[in-house]
Amino acid sequence: MIYPVEAVLLAVRDWRDADRLVTLFSKEQGKLTAVAYGARRPSNRLAGSIQPFAYLDLQLQSGTGMEVIKQCEVKDHFRSVREELTSMSYASFLTELVIELCPERQPEPLLFDILLDAFSLMKTRNPRIVALAAAWKIVEISGYVPEWQVCVVCGQVLQYPAFFDAAGGGAACPVCSSRELRLDKPAVELINTLLELDFKQPEDFSVTGAALVQAEAVLVKYLLYCLDKPLKSLGFIQQLHAVNRSRASGLV
Structure with missing residues (x-):
């Protein structure tokens, strides 16, 4: 057929x-x-x-x-995405994430649209922000959105700063957490903004470096726990960041 x-x-x-x-x-x-x-x-x-x-x-x-x-x-x-190294690396991260999270033969039209819209946005927007937004949306569609409102251990309403507990599936208060990965309110607000982002008509919003790094760190740690293995594309992105930092400092 x-x-x-x-x-x-x-x-x-x-x-x-x-x-x-x-x-x-x-x-x-x-x-x-x-x-x-x-x-x-x-x-x-x-x-x-x-x-x-x-x-x-x-x-x-x-x-x-x-x-x-x-x-x-x-x-x-999507030639411009494929031929520009930074865009290519973040697009590869998204495709690898879909491969790992999505079972065979299970239609997800919303996820399909997000992936397509993300590649389109990478032509004109910062691929790092686009990929982070798309990744959090893919995580949400796959049913893995963490809990941010209450402590995943004791159930008390969270006061930030808190700490991320991957095994618990969300944020934990300072009393209950191992304090391994700090999570501040701006990072949670950024993640929520990304989850609500309209990819077809994205609004402008400001991002601080600290919130961006925390939102990425939480995502990476959570994916490592959920998948029980690191994504190869993330290793390449980390190497790319290291090279860019070295260039900025004049070391290469």
Whole structure:
């Protein structure tokens, strides 16, 4: 059976001598894996379309094994995202997050729209902020939003500063926490702002460096706990930040 899907290409890897395996996130089917036969040959009609982050209209053929890409039309290459190192690294983080959090064949139209809108926003907005907002939204859709209002240990209404408790699923008061990761009110307010952000018509808002770093640190720690492994893309982003800091200080 051949059927149409609208999808974002999350990941590509070489397979056999001339083929490629792709991980897609489709509006209709959710996450799925497909094979693009011959896509590594320059003359193949799929070769130019099978690129990370591309927004595609596809005709897939289902069978006893993986889906097979029969036709492919590119709706948006997102070339500027793919070819700019910072944008590429944050887009890779989002695609890896979707791959890890989303089960196969479970449609999430809202998540699909967020991913697509995030790639579009990265063309004109700070990719670091865009990726952080999209990541928190993906976490929310996946059902993992932390508790910020009351202590996850004793249940008392929180007074900030508090501390993040990944295992408890939210913030803990100073009495109950291990005090491992401090969480101030501006960081919580930033996370809430990002969760409520309209990606199609985003309003301008101010971000302090301290709140941004805390919101990122909480997300990274929470993802590590939920996934029980680090995301490879985050390691690359940390290396990129280190290089940028060294350049700013004149060390490289």
